[in-house]
Amino acid sequence: MEVGRTGDTLRWHTAAGLTNYDANADWGASDPVLVDGVSAVSFTYAPGTPAATGVLRIDLTLATDASNGIRLYHEVHVRNTP
8 A cells, every 4th residue: 555645635545566566656536535735745764774673754744724834743663574
């Protein structure tokens, strides 16, 4: 499953598996909406090492009106175990 942005909307998209991943996926109106009002979003991943976890960083800004917004930031630690 993947998250894609169209305009100011984040949508949940289901793919057939990582082997069929398509970076140019066609996000459509039929995909479920996760959140509306997105003014900025970024997902970054810093891979770990055998001795340290990887980190997925999610930075999301939601527009509340024309001049204000709410910024949400979260880090997810990804265990590097075989």
